[in-house]
Amino acid sequence: MNAFRSRGRATAILAPLVAGATYARLLHLLVGWIFAGVVLMIYPGTYQRSLGSILTAAVSLDVVLLGLVALVPAARRAEGVQARLLLVPDREEDIGVEPSGTWADRRRTAAWLIGRVALGSAIGFATVFGLAPVFDLLTGPRGFWYLPLAPVPALGYGWLVVWAGRLQLAMAVRLLGPSPAERLAEAELRAERLLERNRLARELHDSIGHALTVTVLQAGAAREVGDPAFAAKALEVIEETGRQAMEDLERTLVLLRETPAGGAARNGAATEQPGIDQLPALFDTARAAGSPVEASIEVPAGVLPGVLSRESYRIVQEGVTNALKYAPGQLVDVQIAVREGQLELRCANRLVAAPSRGGPGRVGGSRKGGKGLRGIRERAALLGGEAMVGAGGDGGAEWVLDVRLPLRLGS
Known part of the structure; x- marks a missing residue:
């Protein structure tokens, strides 16, 4: 030793x-x-x-x-x-x-x-x-x-x-x-990059999660029904949903790559963000997956800033995806309107009983800990608004997503 x-x-x-x-x-x-x-x-x-x-x-x-x-x-x-x-x-x-x-x-x-x-x-x-x-x-x-x-x-x-x-x-x-000022600027830059990456991660989660949910539902329905015409329609929806998911994935990867500034300009189509005007196509996809959607959109043209339109699309997409996942076949009620200087988003569906081991069914599935719902709250908070998620409606028989966002960002 x-x-x-x-x-x-x-x-x-x-x-x-x-x-x-x-x-x-x-x-x-x-x-x-x-x-x-x-x-x-x-x-x-x-x-x-x-x-x-x-x-x-x-x-x-x-x-x-x-x-x-x-x-x-x-x-x-x-x-x-x-x-x-x-x-x-x-x-x-x-x-x-x-x-x-x-x-x-x-x-x-x-x-x-x-x-x-x-x-x-x-x-x-x-x-x-x-x-x-x-x-x-x-x-x-x-x-x-x-x-x-x-x-x-x-x-x-x-x-x-x-x-x-x-x-x-x-x-x-x-x-x-x-210098201390340079260190502070570098720390702020790292924080901005981290926030941007978190936002892109939410974008990817919402887009790919929606596409996979629709794909699973369509494939399962086509197998159960056994109708060639229905199967062909289901495959068409799966193809369209997959193509949209691939576009979202390509756009996100372009933004994540550390390329020169000119790279984004050369890939303008890949970096185009979906907005509230593309919600009808989203609703058609949900209807094709077997869940009826009733939508009311009362938003005058040109009122929403680009970032608000994009985030609103993602919020509604997550709400519809959750309805397809946890309450397939149930009516999804979507209401979007501008009232008193703020944008109001509401997505509701009937709760359904999910089987549990050794006991009666439980209602609504386990949604509280999902990353998607947490992402909705983060989006709303970053935009200066608020989001409420949970049972409500007629005697608590509905699952309701209620989001309010100010039209003037930062207010």
């Missing part, structure tokens, strides 16, 4: 010293030192002046030059790309590669450049003035006597490089990473 622990400690000590990221970060550090050295050699030089005056002039000139470089928007991008390549962050997105867009970005870039050069210079001086005497000692006349101690300064210098590289990486994440 002790041997395993000793081997683990040795691995923890030596592993960072042989990692490729450590030497990539050392290269990044030495680039900053080279910049400082070039400035020092050009001005103020190293001759006939005191060390203090030389360092003061060199540091002042470094700060001025780096501040001027930070004013160039592309400097932030160049530093970000270089930091991603040489500092080897765990996540590349933690270090930005966008040009400076604000004065705050320029200030952070200036702080990064100055800090990078200062830390790189410290490591450079440690390399020259720390390791050089050790090398001279080991290669001197009595170097043989000091050879057993050679790993000690090498190990110390190696860990100095490791910690300096980690500090450099932390500085890059802090000063070159996205």
Whole structure:
């Protein structure tokens, strides 16, 4: 056990010293030192002046030059790309590669450049003035006597490089990473994408669920009746319903793909959304499946915004699909009207008894936990309206879907 622990400690000590990221970060550090050295050699030089005056002039000139470089928007991008390549962050997105867009970005870039050069210079001086005497000692006349101690300064210098590289990486994440405003904008963008994907998932659920329900009912009815004419009609309805489901699936997949903006324009037919004007075709499909539909649509042309028309279609589609699934053959009463500045949608059908094990029939089936009904409530809430679902009507003998949506979205 002790041997395993000793081997683990040795691995923890030596592993960072042989990692490729450590030497990539050392290269990044030495680039900053080279910049400082070039400035020092050009001005103020190293001759006939005191060390203090030389360092003061060199540091002042470094700060001025780096501040001027930070004013160039592309400097932030160049530093970000270089930091991603040489500092080897765990996540590349933690270090930005966008040009400076604000004065705050320029200030952070200036702080990064100055800090990078200062830390790189410290490591450079440690390399020259720390390791050089050790090398001279080991290669001197009595170097043989000091050879057993050679790993000690090498190990110390190696860990100095490791910690300096980690500090450099932390500085890059802090000063070159996205600003708080950019992080907030990115979070909002991710939330918008998530909401859009959830909406598309509801679209797909409603469309495919309706198509499968109609298909199952038509196929079952054709098998039971055994009439060739009825079977032909059922197959026709199945074909039409399947074709509509395929169009909805293609449209949803087009929207889900991360394609250039021009892709949607080239596939305009595929991205066309169904609206309230296509409800009669939906009702015909339900009638062909064996459930009579009585519909009253009192909506003047051009009154509904596009999003409201689309969502209304999906809500009614889900209501009709539930009626076909849980009360096949029962009358479906659909009423759509505009009253007092809001759109009212009502879909009702008679409850039917479903057989249960070892007891009397229960009424209406288990609809409360369905994803479709939950999706209806989410649609209504996003549009600023409300949805009520449950037993009602004549003494609770009907299953009623009642939705009210404001015509002015956001009100």
